[in-house]
Amino acid sequence: MSFEINWENLGEDRVINDSLKEFLNSQLQAIDLPSYVSSLQVTDFRLGEIPPNIILQEISNPLNEFYEQISNEKRASSRRREEPNAKEEFAENTEQVCDSLPSESDLQFLVEIDYKGDMQIDVSAELALNYPSPSFMTLPVKLSISDLGMHVLCLVAYLSNQLFISFLCDVADPVLDARESIIDPGNSIFLGKKGLERISLIRSIKIESEIGEQNNVEGSVLRSVGKLEQFLLEAFRNIVKTEAAWPSWINLDFNEDSSDDDHDYDELQR
Amino acid sequence: NRKFCQINAILEKTYYNVDTHSSESLDWFNVLIAQTIQQFREEALQKDNIVHSLNDFVSRRSAELPQYLDAIKITELDIGEDFPIFSNCRIQYSPNSNKQRLEAKIDIDLSDRLALGIETKLLVNYPKPFAAALPVQLTVSIVRFQACLTVSLTTAEEFVPTSGNNTSCDTDYGSGYFLMFSFSPEYRLEFDVKSLIGARSKLQNIPKIGSLIEYQIKKWFVERCVEPRFQFIKLPSLWPRSKNTREEKSENDDISVT
Secondary structure (H helix, E strand, O other), X not given: OOOEEOOHHHHOOHHHHHHHHHHHHHHHHOOXXXXXXXXXXXXXXXXXXXXXXXXXEEEEOOOHHHHHHHHHHHHHHXXXXXXXXXXXXXXXXXXXXOOOOOOOOOEEEEEEEEEEOOOEEEEEEEEEEOOOOOOOEEEEXXXXXXXXXXXXXXXXXXXXXXXXXXXXXXXXXXXXXXXXXXXXXOOHHHHOOOHHXXXXXXXXXXXXXXXXXXXXXXXXXXXXXXXXXXXXXXXXXXXXXXXXXXXXXXXXXXXXXXXXXXXXXXXXXX | OHHHHHHHHHHHHXXXXXXXXXXXXXXXXXXXXXXXXXXXXXXXXXXXXXXXXXXXXXXXXXXXXXXXXOOXXXXXXXXXXXXXXXXXXXXXXXOOOXXXXXXXXEEEEEEEEEEEEEEEEEEEOOXXXXXXXXXXXXXXXXXXXXXXXXXXXXXXXXXXXXXXOOOOHHHHOOOOOEEEEEEOOOOEEEEEEEEEEOOOOOEEOOXXXXXXXXXXXXXXXXXXXXXXXXXXXXXXXXXXXXXHOOOOOOHHHHHHHO
């Protein structure tokens, strides 16, 4: 433990839990649902009472990729502002000021996050029963995800008043065996961008489902629920992988001009 | 040109040729400065609670700390035991002054340990204030300072304050003489930064932390007294006055004290 975490203030905070719920829901919205599910929604999110254990591993300068993103965004927004007139005149001037240059006060932490807490996510779904005929009936199902276990390395960079958070790999990932500095940009973690090449970031996860009493004995219903559980697990793993794991990151902007969105998860997929 | 003639007359009448005069040692000055510093150190040490009073000072001003810092506690203070050595003093025309101003160039060298140790916490205020805290222990010491010092005596007319918000100095800075000093940009300032970061599992002496601190101190220094910035200090009147007159204690007084 390097960080002293004031978890009592966080775990039960309604605003934080709700904003995480919204984030997950917006992610679920983008997923193609299989034929046996008709709606999928997070109904409750609780961070729980057990905090993660966070150990600081390294402090360094932020990676170039973060500067590139800020530069690209600045370029994009300055172009937007110039439009519709006087486009050409400004183009040359802005080209120079767009680059986000490293400042001496920028910082990047490499942290080890060990989580084995009691976070719980409740999900509601409509299960479509396709037997004996397609959409024969729909059943409301409640699922709960719990017992999430993670032990990962994570980058937290602070530059230009923005925070970048990106999960790198599981602490037991074989890429770490080479004992090269993990923040070396030539490291295989940064080059190997295909998720499958790495150990899953989620070590353990448990999912339980609840459906109406009278259907508990029906084999086909149980099978579909099993399929739904599997589907949800995969979806959950994918959200973590594509939204928060390198080469993607969660970007929090603390600049005042970003007031257009209260809790803006500027998730970026590249 | 009147100014130019004045300066030439001064140089002539003080037997100083800026081109041929050899540089002087400032040994006498070093001794007097060392005495002054020594006295200052003794005063500081006599109130052995100097760390205490500094802590009081810091805690009184804690409201001014940035949001990401917890209260600062001073754990160590080393005011050093060596003295600066000034040498190689010469007079020259100020560059870019068109030979209208004179200045003294002096080399300064200090090898000492001036250290400040602090303890604080880096606060993580997201997603809520005080969500997490990272304990930080730092000891910053200056171990070497080498620079070329420029000193001149001048009037206020040719200079502007860098911070334009102080109107009070208009009256103050209008007349009289000022001591102006500045360091050349090729100075050498060496630090020794020790850091310990983390609660139970700690990181020790991270280079990035050292360079971060060094950068901040050098920035502070450069913004105040490295060319083209000057420190500009009003000199008091040296006209003999009765309220400034003292004499040595008589022997009787000495005996009665001991």
